[in-house]
Amino acid sequence: MTPVSPIHPDPQAPEAPGRPGVPPTWTSSAKDAVTGALGGGRVRAAVGFGVVNEVYWPSSGDPQVRDLTFLVGTPDGWVDVKRDCIYILTPCEDGPLIGVEHRLADDPTFRLRLEIMPSIENDSLLIDYALEGGGTLYALLAPHLADCGQNNTAWVQDGMLYATRDDAALALSCSGGFGAMSAGFVGVSDGWQDFHQHGGMTWQYARAEGGNVALTGELKESRGTLAMAFARHAGGAAIHARGSLQRPYPQQRAEFLKAWQTWTGRLRLPAGGDEERARARLSAQVIRVHEGSDFSGAIVASLSVPFGQAHSDLGGYHLVWPRDMVEAATGLLAAGQPHDTLRSLNYLLACQSPDGHWPQNLYPNGEPYWSGDQLDETAFVLLLMGKLRELGLDTALRPEALTWAARRAAGYLARNGPVSQEDRWEENSGVTAYTLGLMIAALVAAGPWLDAEEADYALALADDWNARLDGWCYVTGDDAPLAGQYGVDGYYIRIAPQAGPQPGRQEVPLANTAGLKVQAGALVSLDFGYLVRVGLRRADDRRILDTLKVVDGELRYDSPAGPLYYRYQHDGYGNTADGGPYLGQGIGRAWPLLAGERGHLALLAGESPQPYIDAMLHSSGPGGLFPEQVWDAPPTRRFQPGKPAGSAMPLVWAHAEYLKLLWAREHGQPYEALRAVQERYLAGKPVPQIRFWRTDAPAFELPAGLALRVEDTRPFTLHCGFGAADAWDSVQERGAQAGVFGLWRVEFTAQELSNQSALNFTRRFEDGWEGRDHRVVLRG
Structure with missing residues (x-):
């Protein structure tokens, strides 16, 4: 068996202009649905405004993608699915299989149906799609690998779209294959800007290095499945993507739902x-x-x-x-x-x-x-x-x-x-x-x-x-x-x-x-x-x-x-x-x-x-x-x-x-x-037996019948006496004893406090006196 080598971009390919692109942001936090597989697949994803936005891998704390949306080219113009369409969510009781149908208000023949779920065995997100009413579908992907939209590098190679940053890589593949493909910088040379300026896909840049990047791919077929896969390097991501597409989507769908049906049951x-x-x-x-x-x-x-x-x-x-x-x-x-x-x-x-x-x-x-x-x-x-x-x-x-x-x-x-x-x-x-x-x-x-x-x-x-x-x-x-x-x-x-x-x-x-x-x-x-x-x-x-x-x-x-x-x-x-x-x-x-x-x-x-x-x-x-x-x-x-x-x-x-x-x-x-x-x-309804005195929770009065425990997390000596605030009687010093949970304490029993009017004290720590006096009025 021939070993699979890591995929490297062609250094001679034409570079997209506009590095580093506009400053990156994440996308809206208002999600329509979330999904994840029960099994070996480690991808989690969210859908907002009818499109995939924010994909997580390998844990639910690691976002790798800002969004993946679609553009549609028609003889009469182009459609931005996220901005121009009305969408309907299709609920699934058996598990988080996300179904979305996009429509155009002025074209009853237009339908873009999406079904979104992670693979249960590969680190990939599957998007099954079907476009009705004519036109050509384009996928527009914005990677934010390793939790960041800066310093990403994107390229196209061997019929797939790739991106990488640090130790995270992404590959996007399609069951029916891509036609035109391009890598660009967001806000300057990305696919959306191309459509906005030219009404269609005219740019086919092979590489965009070190910035806020986006990938665009023309889908050859109006029906098929996309696989967005992740790994620590591009070659591994490609394996996950190809592996996800080599098995029939309906079979994977059934396995995804079966696992969730068992859990939900x-x-x-x-x-x-x-x-x-x-x-x-x-x-x-x-x-x-x-x-x-x-x-x-x-x-x-x-x-x-x-x-x-x-x-x-x-x-x-x-x-x-x-x-x-x-x-x-x-x-x-x-x-x-x-x-x-x-x-x-x-x-x-x-x-x-x-x-x-x-x-x-x-x-x-x-x-x-x-x-x-x-x-x-x-x-x-x-x-x-x-x-x-x-x-x-x-x-x-x-x-x-x-x-x-x-x-x-x-x-x-x-x-x-x-x-x-x-x-x-x-x-x-x-x-x-x-x-x-x-x-x-x-x-x-x-x-x-x-x-x-x-x-x-x-x-x-x-x-x-x-x-x-x-x-x-x-x-x-x-x-x-x-x-x-x-x-x-x-x-x-x-x-x-x-x-x-x-x-x-x-x-x-x-x-x-x-x-x-x-x-x-x-x-x-x-x-x-x-x-x-x-x-x-x-x-x-x-x-x-x-x-x-x-x-x-x-x-x-x-x-x-x-x-x-x-x-x-x-x-x-x-x-x-x-x-x-x-x-x-x-x-x-x-x-x-x-x-x-x-x-x-x-x-x-x-x-x-x-x-x-x-x-x-x-x-x-x-x-x-x-x-x-x-x-x-x-x-x-x-x-x-x-x-x-x-x-x-x-x-x-x-x-x-x-x-x-x-x-x-x-x-x-x-x-x-x-x-x-x-x-x-x-x-x-227990009656407390002890009042705990701490620096940030002092007791200024002590009800009759309670013991008083002065505590701190450090050893200390209590310099104390009874009487009026300006006349401490029977001044004494008591060394704090080590107690449980790393606390040090000096305790006065209820009996020895019973005939006193007030307790005055200050503390001496290893590094010196605390610098203030404290007074607890004792209620008889």
Whole structure:
């Protein structure tokens, strides 16, 4: 057998003019559908505006293509399929086989039918096509190899189209062969510019090196199959492309659907109407597509780059956010796919940092992207572990692995809480009911994997934080400027920058705005709802109900689709007033995801969640995908009220929320809630025994009967005394003792504090005095 040699472009071929082309961008993040194979093939792809845009390989975190669209040459002119045609999506219940039909409004004979699916055994995307009504079809491909539109090189050779950049290569082949072929630079010498200037394909450049490139190929036949394949070098990509076309397309189609039918057949869809169940099936499939094949279990947030048409940034949403991923894995668990959930947990355990936390986000290969620390993400993994344990599914993983992960994660939360460097929206540091509630539940969930001393500590810390949560996150009186407007005593705020008294008077700087700062007491969100969902508060708790009144008044948008919700007042993340893309500052739009969160609270309070379920259903895109945000202004040429606003679509988190809301409606309880948490805080209501004093969570008063533990992550000596602030009586020094989870502590028992009025102290560390005094008033 003759070995296959790598393919090299002809250095003598004519070079396309216009290097490097216009600055590259990604394409719109509003997708119609997503697809991926269950098998050996590692390609994932999205379709938007009826054409392939963004193709991922070898993992769901590695985009390699901006888009592949079509032009049609006719005796009367030419057609840009993406711009000139009306398209209809053809749904497929059995799996993510994407069918699209393009039509021309003024020519009833014109039809371009596309069917798009990845190969189950080759690293290639198959596009089966059929053109009716005459004309010649041309494929127009824009590679963005290795996650970048710069420094790509494209060429034509031996009847195929090629591109390469760094260690990624692409080959495009056609079952019927190409006629004319060309490689050019986008905006100067690409195929679209050729048609725009000359009405047809007149350029046939053999090579475009080192820029933003595009490839054009004339399809000899009006029916056939394209194979877009990937490998580390051009020769390997050619093998995948040829291999994909050597097998009959109908046979590959049947195999693709059979694998998905088997997977979909294992779903346990929640009860509901036909439309609800169909969307539940689609939601589960969408989540599964976002798990790539290269790193088993890794689920990215979306196969899209938000507002990608306006920038060329790396990352986008094709990254693993541990929070979003746990939400997605939990959604699949609720839909009856425990093996998928276990794969995801296995992946997360393998990605845990040595200190116990999970990165803010990361590529599927484990490489961190952003460097922020969001404590809810670490807490979420512990909650997923706890859920699997309660269901008896944790035995699928080695006990030692679970124990090691739980001890490190619980220790990280203990050392770093209750203040999180970032909230769940990745915009502010501080204390939120959302993150703190998840951490409290996570410390309880970790208990079975901890030793006795660690478990006692974790529960005591959780009890203390739960008792102090309202003091940090709930406002009344002068701290609650919205209370009078809505006739309530108080409400939970979005965030308090510090864990201290009078949280509503603290000032919150808002991201994505022109430096706007707002009083914390004037900012609300639906984030507090997780206090109910994880089992810390009852849905009929007056504080919960009062906060809902304020949230409904401040954040509800009654769209044509139904009630949807904003993240918080003055949100600046969203497209601009005229619908332009977000470029660092915009207008926050309403989120279908939050309609799902509001629906949970309605259900748990004994109301119908149906308006919120319907709102999610009706705010989706043409292919049934849930968008990140919807348009909330008068209709424009591009946007309609209550429909996708051009941000990320699909948002995997929203599809998981929908699955869990349907499950909750059927079972009358939230899927996230752990029995251990509910029994402790809703049934048992433990009385805290210890107040934990930290630098970023000081205690200014200590109720009678509580011990006081002063803690730090470094050794210290406590210089302390009792009495008035300016007269320390019985001054003494106590050396901190090493405790669990790497914390050092000095503890005062409730008995020795019982006859004192106040404790004054400061600390001396190895590098000197901390430079300030602290005072805790002791309540008898």
